[in-house]
Each structure stands twice: as structure tokens, then as C-alpha cells.
Amino acid sequence: MAKRRMPSLAGRRVLITGAARGIGAALAERLHERGARVALAGLEPERLAETAARCGDAPWWECDVTERDRVEATVAGAVDALGGLDVVVANAGVAAQLPMIGGDPAVMERTLRVNVLGAYHTLRAAGPHVAHRRGYALAVASLAAAVQVPLLGAYSASKAAVEAMGNTLRAELRPYGARVGVAYFAELDTDMTRRGFGTQAASVLLGGGPAITGVTPLKVGIDALERGIAWRSPRIVAPWWVGAALPLRAAIQPVMDRLVQRRLREALEVARGERVTLTTEQPGDAR
Numbered sequence: 001m002a003k004r005r006m007p008s009l010a011g012r013r014v015l016i017t018g019a020a021r022g023i024g025a026a027l028a029e030r031l032h033e034r035g036a037r038v039a040l041a042g043l044e045p046e047r048l049a050e051t052a053a054r055c056g057d058a059p060w061w062e063c064d065v066t067e068r069d070r071v072e073a074t075v076a077g078a079v080d081a082l083g084g085l086d087v088v089v090a091n092a093g094v095a096a097q098l099p100m101i102g103g104d105p106a107v108m109e110r111t112l113r114v115n116v117l118g119a120y121h122t123l124r125a126a127g128p129h130v131a132h133r134r135g136y137a138l139a140v141a142s143l144a145a146a147v148q149v150p151l152l153g154a155y156s157a158s159k160a161a162v163e164a165m166g167n168t169l170r171a172e173l174r175p176y177g178a179r180v181g182v183a184y185f186a187e188l189d190t191d192m193t194r195r196g197f198g199t200q201a202a203s204v205l206l207g208g209g210p211a212i213t214g215v216t217p218l219k220v221g222i223d224a225l226e227r228g229i230a231w232r233s234p235r236i237v238a239p240w241w242v243g244a245a246l247p248l249r250a251a252i253q254p255v256m257d258r259l260v261q262r263r264l265r266e267a268l269e270v271a272r273g274e275r276v277t278l279t280t281e282q283p284g285d286a287r
Helices: 020-032 045-054 068-082 105-132 153-175 191-196 200-205 218-231 241-259 264-273
Strands: 013-016 037-042 060-062 089-090 134-138 179-185 236-240
Touching: 013 068, 013 264, 020 037, 020 045, 020 060, 020 218, 037 045, 037 068, 045 060, 060 068, 089 105, 089 218, 105 134, 105 153, 134 153, 134 218, 153 179, 179 218, 179 241, 200 264, 218 236, 236 241
Parallel strands: 013 037, 013 089, 037 060, 089 134, 134 179, 179 236
Antiparallel strands: none
16 A cells, blocks of 8 residues: 655644744754744744744744743734744643652642643634644643653643643544644653753662663654644654553553662652752743
């Protein structure tokens, strides 16, 4: 049987949050290369301007996704600049280690504000504009939404909520012909991964080795995103084995719980005394 040809991305109007670096910046450049018209939102204006320049001087906005009014203004600006919207990628997110007992509650609070409310504000504001037969909304979750490990309770909780919002929105946009996807990644080679696993507690937990599942080249994730956006897929995974892990989450969790026990007590004690920062500095964050 002949392989189906991937739909063209040429002319698609795409808004990406968290586009200053990492997944967001790389995705913007890839979609631009494929002929899409991209608009960028993020927190770091210098990085955003550099990414926008590589994307044909794409329009961009400095935008804190925790501020609902600012997100609404950014979406409105993108719609005006692009003449409409076909795709929104709710990608902005942060992470920081957090022992559930003895950790800094501010990490949980800020992570939920950025990852959960930020995704909600983005999907809510862009939803009416992608609610058409070519429309697509993508919520970037994580494998952490399905399988949880110690020290990532805040991040895992936030990404489980993103998964839930994406699944709910999928049903709600179906009557309009639009589709909704949820993206699940293991550790990709980004600043977030390097900073998130660059703590003393993580080093103790992992025995000085790499991330639990290994680190996957960023290109693998961007390839998956390109395909998923082109096909308006309900789920996007990278690397490939994440797709097999999702339906087995209930069986994998107790195995993971046992695997991390050897150095866990020492890692928790280190984490409770270690000062950490979010993987992307936030406005007004005095941490």
C-alpha cells in the first residue's frame, strides 16, 4: 500500500506560545520552513525577536500566559496580523523540582499558574478562532501526565491537568469541525530538561546518570510535531515508545515507583535544602 502524503502546511496560520526557546522556537522555525505563517508569544523579547527574524520577520508579542488579559490581546493581535488563525500551540511551560513534603509551596503555585492557567487562557482565547473545519488546537502535555516520578509532583500535576483540558476541548470543538491534540514527550534535549535535571537532588536520585528515560534529540520531537500538526492528530508522542506507554500507565506506575527507591530518601533530603529556580524566569519572580 502506498504511503499517504502528509498534508501541506503552506499557508496555515499558527500561533505558538513559549516560542522564545526550546520546543516553541524550534517548532516555529520548522513550520516557517514548511510554508506556514507563524506568530510567536513568549517572555524573552530578545530571544523572541531572534526567532521571529529566522521565521521571515514573524509577528511576536511578549506575553505572560498567566495574565488572561495579556493572552487575549496577544491572540487578537495574532489574528489581526495573520488574517485569522488555523492552529494554536499552547506550549508555554515551566518546571522545577519539588519534594511534596518539605518543598517550597511557591514552586507548586507558580507551576500551576503557568502550565495550567496559561494553557487554559491560551486555548480559551484562541478557541473561537480555530473553531472551523481546518482548525487545530494543540495542548503540550508530557509523559509526566501519565507516569509520575519523585521530585516532579508539581510538573506532573500540571501536565495531567493540561492533558485533561485537551481531551475535554477535543470533544467540545468536534461539532465545529476543528480538532484538538495533546502532545506527550519524554525528556527532549532542551534548556528545560538540562536545567530541570541539573540539580544536586536529581544527580543523587539518578546516580549521576542521565534522565530516567534518557534524553531524546529535540529534532525527534519537532518531527513528531510537524506530522501531528499537518494531520491534526489527537495525540503526538516523542520518542515513539511514549505512544506504547500511554495506555499502559497503570501498569508502569508501580514499576517506576520501585525503580526509584534506591537513592530516593537521600535525594529527598538534599532537595528539601536545595534552592531551585523555575526553568524559565517569570515576571516578578523574586526566587
